[in-house]
Amino acid sequence: MTRSRDDGYWRRLIRRLTSDEEQLDADELARRSAASGCRKVGDCASGEKAAVLGRLRSVALCPAATTPTVEAELFDGTEGMTLIWLGRRRIPGIQPGRTLRAWGRISERDGRKVLYNPYYELQTSG
Template identity: 65%
Template sequence: MATKGDSRWRRLVRKLTSDVEELDADDLSQKAEASGAQRACDCRSGEEVTVLGRLRTVELSPKDATATLEAELFDGTEGVTLVWLGRRRIPGIEPGRTVKAKGRIAVRDGHKVLYNPYYELQTAT
């Protein structure tokens, strides 16, 4: 029978033996779950979802192309591409920022996408 002390010991050993990226992914996943968001790996095409994660990349469309802004959101389980059509820039949408996004999941080239999602910039905690 495991005691409370055993559980703490196991968590400490895991933190000491895991790499930083794995720990960061676990932390992101826990924050997303605590906020009531779905895990990206559990989202299916056609579902209305809320996801929370950190923006890994933000890509602006060239001036001579149709205006789009794309950002990859990672929640610790999987990435979701956020695409805003008709926008070249959105203040606050930048790599490293934590965002909660809501919309209907689609699949484009095998990757999960939210088009024109409602979003909330999260404060650092």
């Protein structure tokens, strides 16, 4: 039995009609990340250099006795990663809902993937 090209179209259409908004957004983020040549957060391992693309879910100032930090959760449609800028209180453009590409050496803190002082590029919303 041969499948036609239309099978893929109908399957995608049914999925779009039956999926919730959050899942569709996650799928779009994952597609955009793959198209940019970035790696999935889930495929990154501690100690590797990697570039990831995703949307910031949260941004927080974490004042400490010695060094303040800006911490942001980046979600690429598959998994989250924490971005931490040491010695910063605010970074223009780093705000929830913003899409960015970040790269550096992956670390791990409390079982979560982390990029310390990552290089980054703010992305346009398109």
